[in-house]
Amino acid sequence: MAFRFIRRATVVIGATALTLSALGSAASAAPDGGAARDSRSPLPGTVPAWAQPSRASATPAASDTVSFTVALSLRDGDAAERLAMAVSDPTNRQYGHYLTPAQFNARFAPTPAQVARVRAFLTGQGMAVDQVAEGNRWIRATGTVAQVNHAFGAELKTYTWRGRKLRAPSKSASVPASVRPDVLAVTGLDDSAKLRHPLNRRLPEPGVTAASAAPGATPPAPSQCSNFWAQNYQTLPPAYGKTTFPTYICGYSPDQLQGAYDIKSTLAGGRNGHGVTVAIIDAYASPTMAADANAYARNFGQPEFTAGQYAETVFRPFGMQAECGGESAWNGEQTLDVEAVHSLAPGAAVRYIGARDCDQGIDEAINYAVQHRVADIVSNSYGNAGEDIPAAEIAKQHAMFVQAAAEGIGFYFSSGDSGDEVTLGNTPAAQPDYPASDPMVTAVGGTSLGVDAANGYQFETGWGTDIAPVDYSKSPARYTAAPPGTFRFGAGGGTSTVFAQPKYQAGKVPASLSRQFGGAPMRVSPDVAAIADPYTGFAIGQTVGGGFALSSIGGTSLACPVFAAIQALASTGRHTPIGFANPLLYGLKSSVYHDVVPQRVPTAVATPSGTALVTFDRDSTLATSFGYDDVTGLGSPRGGALLAEERKGR
Numbered sequence: 001m002a003f004r005f006i007r008r009a010t011v012v013i014g015a016t017a018l019t020l021s022a023l024g025s026a027a028s029a030a031p032d033g034g035a036a037r038d039s040r041s042p043l044p045g046t047v048p049a050w051a052q053p054s055r056a057s058a059t060p061a062a063s064d065t066v067s068f069t070v071a072l073s074l075r076d077g078d079a080a081e082r083l084a085m086a087v088s089d090p091t092n093r094q095y096g097h098y099l100t101p102a103q104f105n106a107r108f109a110p111t112p113a114q115v116a117r118v119r120a121f122l123t124g125q126g127m128a129v130d131q132v133a134e135g136n137r138w139i140r141a142t143g144t145v146a147q148v149n150h151a152f153g154a155e156l157k158t159y160t161w162r163g164r165k166l167r168a169p170s171k172s173a174s175v176p177a178s179v180r181p182d183v184l185a186v187t188g189l190d191d192s193a194k195l196r197h198p199l200n201r202r203l204p205e206p207g208v209t210a211a212s213a214a215p216g217a218t219p220p221a222p223s224q225c226s227n228f229w230a231q232n233y234q235t236l237p238p239a240y241g242k243t244t245f246p247t248y249i250c251g252y253s254p255d256q257l258q259g260a261y262d263i264k265s266t267l268a269g270g271r272n273g274h275g276v277t278v279a280i281i282d283a284y285a286s287p288t289m290a291a292d293a294n295a296y297a298r299n300f301g302q303p304e305f306t307a308g309q310y311a312e313t314v315f316r317p318f319g320m321q322a323e324c325g326g327e328s329a330w331n332g333e334q335t336l337d338v339e340a341v342h343s344l345a346p347g348a349a350v351r352y353i354g355a356r357d358c359d360q361g362i363d364e365a366i367n368y369a370v371q372h373r374v375a376d377i378v379s380n381s382y383g384n385a386g387e388d389i390p391a392a393e394i395a396k397q398h399a400m401f402v403q404a405a406a407e408g409i410g411f412y413f414s415s416g417d418s419g420d421e422v423t424l425g426n427t428p429a430a431q432p433d434y435p436a437s438d439p440m441v442t443a444v445g446g447t448s449l450g451v452d453a454a455n456g457y458q459f460e461t462g463w464g465t466d467i468a469p470v471d472y473s474k475s476p477a478r479y480t481a482a483p484p485g486t487f488r489f490g491a492g493g494g495t496s497t498v499f500a501q502p503k504y505q506a507g508k509v510p511a512s513l514s515r516q517f518g519g520a521p522m523r524v525s526p527d528v529a530a531i532a533d534p535y536t537g538f539a540i541g542q543t544v545g546g547g548f549a550l551s552s553i554g555g556t557s558l559a560c561p562v563f564a565a566i567q568a569l570a571s572t573g574r575h576t577p578i579g580f581a582n583p584l585l586y587g588l589k590s591s592v593y594h595d596v597v598p599q600r601v602p603t604a605v606a607t608p609s610g611t612a613l614v615t616f617d618r619d620s621t622l623a624t625s626f627g628y629d630d631v632t633g634l635g636s637p638r639g640g641a642l643l644a645e646e647r648k649g650r
Contacts, residue, residue, distance in 0.1 A: 040153065041180035043173045045391025048192045049428070050161040051168035058158040060167060062146040066156070067130070068188030069360060070118055071138040071396040072110035073181065080108040084405035084440065085503070088580040090587060096576035098408030101135070101371050108403075110136040114182040121179050125151040133364070134371040135403075138187075138396065140360070151175075154189055162426070166191040184399065185392035188360055191323075192389040201417055201489055201534045201555040217477035219470075220610040225250035229450035229458050229536075234606035236470060236613050239483040245606040248614060251539030251552030252451055253300050254343035257531065257562065259455030262639035263344065266569055271643070273348030273568040276577075278341050279375035280561070281365045282382065283324055285314045285354035286331035288543040293338050295548050296541035303346045310338075313368065314354035315361060324358035335542045336553050337381055337561045344565035347572070351375055358382070363396065370404045376577040378404070379564040380435070381414045381557035386427035387434045387498050394434060394498060401440035408579035411441040412564045414556035415526040416492020419464065419620030423487055430621055432494040432525045432630075439502040442581050443525035444560040445632050446491030446532025447596055448603070448616040460596050461603050462631035463532045463556075464490030464619025469612045483613055484602065490619035491532055491556055492525075493630040499523035504586040509628050527582055529596065529632035530559040530566075535605055535614050566637050570646035578646060585634060590627075592642040593635030598624050 074080050086094040099107075115136050119129050127143030145156050152173035159166050168190035175183055223234040230246040237243070258264050266272075286292070289312070294304040318327065334352065341350055351374050355361035362382070369378055387394075404411050416433035418424045436443035446463035468485030470477055479485065494516075501514050501521035514521035531538065534554030541550050571578050578584060604615045622630045 039177045040174040041177045043152075043175060043183065043186055043392065045395065046154070046173040046186055046189060047169050047171065048190050048390045049388040050166070051157075051159050051170065051190065053170075055159040055161055056157045056170065057160045057165065060145045060156050060158055062144060064145045065142060066145055066148050066189065067140065067142050067360070068148070068186060069133075069138040069140050069363070069396070070122070070186050071184040071392075071399070072114050072118065072136055073184040074108045074110065074399055074402075076108065077399065077402070080104075080402050080406065084402045084580065085583070087408065088405050089583040096408070096579070098577070098579060099406050101373055101407060104403050104406050105135050110182070112136070115139065117179050118182050121176065122151070127151065133367055135367065137367055137400070148189065152186065152189065156189065168192075185395045187363075187390070187393045187396050190390055192384070192393060201553070217472045217475045219472050219477075222610070223247050223606070223608045225608050228256070228453045231453070232608070234608060234610050236606050236610060237477050237479060239468070239479070239613055240602050240604060245604055245613065247608045248535040248605045249537060249552070251537050251550065252449075252531070253539055254302050255300065256451045256455050257344060257538065260449060260451045260457045261344070261530075261562075261566065261637055262457065262641075263566065263569060263643070266640065266643055267346070271569055271572040273345030273565070273572055275573070276345070276377065276568045276571045277349040277351055277375040278345065278564055278568050279351040279353055279369050279378045280334070280337045280341065281353045281355065281362070281369065281378060281380050282330055282334045282337065283355045283358040283361060284318055284327040284330045284334075285312060285352065286327075286334045286542070289334055289338055289352065292335055292542050292548065293342055296339050297342065299541060299550070302343060305342065305350070310350050310352070312352045312354065313374070315356040315364060318356055319361070320357040320359055332540075332542060332553065333381055333557055336538070336540050336557055337379060339540050340538065340558060340561035341379065341565045341568070344562060345568035348565070348568040363400075366397065366400050370400050370407065370409065373407050373409060376409065376571055377564050377567055378409060378411045379561045380412065381555075381560050383414060383416055383433040383436055383492075385416075385418065385433065386421040386431040387437060387496065388427050388431070389434060391498070394438075397435055398438055398440065401435075401438055405440050405580035408577045410567065410577075410579055410581045412560050412567070413441050413443055414560040415443045415445040417489050417555045417557075418492060419487065419490040420494050420622055421492070423620035430494055431497055433492045434498070436492065437496045437499060437523060437525045439499050439523045440580060442585070443493070443527050443633070444556060444563045445493055445526030445529035446556045446559045447529050447632060447636055448533035448536045449531040450536065457594075459603070460594055460636055461599055461617035462491065462596055462619050462624035462629070464617055464622070464631065465533060465535060466615045466618040467612050468615070470610065479613065483604070484615035484618050485613065487618060487620055490622070491529065491559075491631050493622050493633075494525065495630070496523040496525070502582070504583045508586050508634075513628075513630055524630055526630070526633040527585060528563055528593070528634050529636050530562040532556045532559040533616065563637065566639060566642070570643045574647055584646065588642070588645050590634070592638055592645050594638055595626060595635045596624050596629075596632040597626050
């Protein structure tokens with residue numbers, strides 16, 4: 001079925017369809033044939049939700065340069081979506097009959113005639129056409145602010161949002177009616193894509209409150225972080241009926257995750273991902289990525305990459321360093337992604353695709369992966385804060401995910417690290433992150449994972465971390481806020497304000513979630529989950545400042561490549577690639593997942609220094625429950641059981 005973009009009063013939703021009132025306005029502006037050629041048609045979704053008049057702070061100079069893209073409409077996009085779902089659905093006779101990129105483009109891609117018409121419009125406005133994307137997916141062009149304002153009626157302004165100065169149109173852009181059928185969306189007129197960021201988290205150590213008056217409590221002697229669950233303990237003020245708590249995890253090893261997710265026997269039997277390619281998309285590229293991955297593997301007694309097993313495609317020159325957080329902010333993400341995939345699927349080929357920036361460069365990297373079908377699985381550990389990005393950008397990316405599914409490529413996205421986003425003040429209302437909320441991708445949520453001394457699975461909770469710092473300035477010592485304390489971070493998820501419920505979620509997702517806003521049921525994310533909490537994090541190895549060192553990291557940036565790697569194992573030796581996995585995953589029996597349920601007694605850890613209590617399973621307004629929930633989806637993988645069921649496919 002074709003996924004519907006739902007329009008609500010409070011958000012801009014419609015990405016491809018004009019409203020009836022807009023159609024009426026266009027018709028009334030063109031009473032005769034001559035006028036029709038000069039009439040304008042609006043492009044819904046070009047104004048981001050944050051571009052409010054009260055936030056306007058300046059007007060860009062007329063001579064400033066704007067780089068943007070005009071995404072072109074697929075031919076019969078509804079048919080493309082129906083085909084993408086049919087080939088992804090194990091109950092459909094078309095399952096596994098994927099198209100090649102050439103076959104998809106021959107049937108659905110924008111035509112050279114569409115390109116020519118839109119190019120003529122742009123050049124006729126004095127703007128330069130820089131590039132036509134492969135598959136004719138969009139035209140990248142450059143013009144001045146004055147030219148853009150004239151061509152699209154955009155009225156660009158500068159807005160203050162999240163402490164940054166961001167450009168956006170103050171009203172919906174429009175194009176001549178003669179080219180409107182050719183245009184899917186115009187992106188890049190605003191700076192929303194610059195808000196994309198990697199979704200990983202490092203351990204924060206709350207500081208000890210200084211003793212300002214005597215008598216004060218004496219902090220406990222320092223303990224150590226734990227290599228496995230409950231290896232070491234620390235004493236804290238009373239909470240949850242105890243005074244001693246396990247210290248947080250130093251960083252699990254590959255061997256520990258292999259044991260916890262029950263894939264050791266699979267690996268020992270030779271099903272290690274060979275014959276499967278996993279691509280990883282991020283911005284920029286760490287110059288020591290391959291060397292670091294091999295040094296990391298040696299450190300933990302794991303196999304290094306063989307010749308040709310790891311490859312990179314990097315788009316240069318790198319740009320927008322200040323806007324995107326710089327290469328250093330992304331290099332740790334890439335290191336995590338590559339080492340996590342290789343640790344759990346050591347036989348899979350890994351293809352790293354480095355975008356030139358976090359803006360249009362990410363879209364180019366996705367399109368490259370789709371147009372060349374570089375992989376069976378694509379892991380993506382970045383996202384926007386919520387769905388408050390222009391519907392035009394969503395429409396552009398969604399069309400690429402449709403093509404990926406039609407080709408048998410599974411796209412996996414981290415669900416986010418800030419819970420419902422509104423709790424931390426990132427969005428005006430609770431919402432899941434995009435692209436994880438797109439119904440044509442698999443959204444991977446997060447858990448806190450306990451691994452025992454024998455590398456066995458001990459427990460999982462939903463990833464939602466609350467912190468209660470300890471105040472030692474008074475005697476006895478006390479928490480500065482009653483446990484669990486203050487929400488720090490947690491897995492993203494929730495009910496989409498953009499996408500209607502996909503067929504595969506019907507009957508699987510509780511109506512209390514899918515109908516949270518009333519009316520028709522909506523898409524809910526995530527779909528599945530894996531380890532994400534940095535307090536039960538994963539050890540990675542990276543060269544920083546010329547020296548290689550191990551550190552611990554978490555976030556759904558960890559969960560996503562972990563689950564993608566397990567999917568690579570499930571794909572090993574399979575007659576056809578799994579492709580877009582959601583119809584398959586939702587159709588499996590529930591016993592292939594760990595149902596991550598609420599805790600009767602809260603699970604908590606101590607910082608080794610004794611400065612804080614860290615309580616698990618407290619994820620903003622999101623919550624775990626029995627069955628599907630908006631923190632962990634269907635649950636985390638029971639490796640052996642999940643792999644066995646998934647390999648039964650054709």
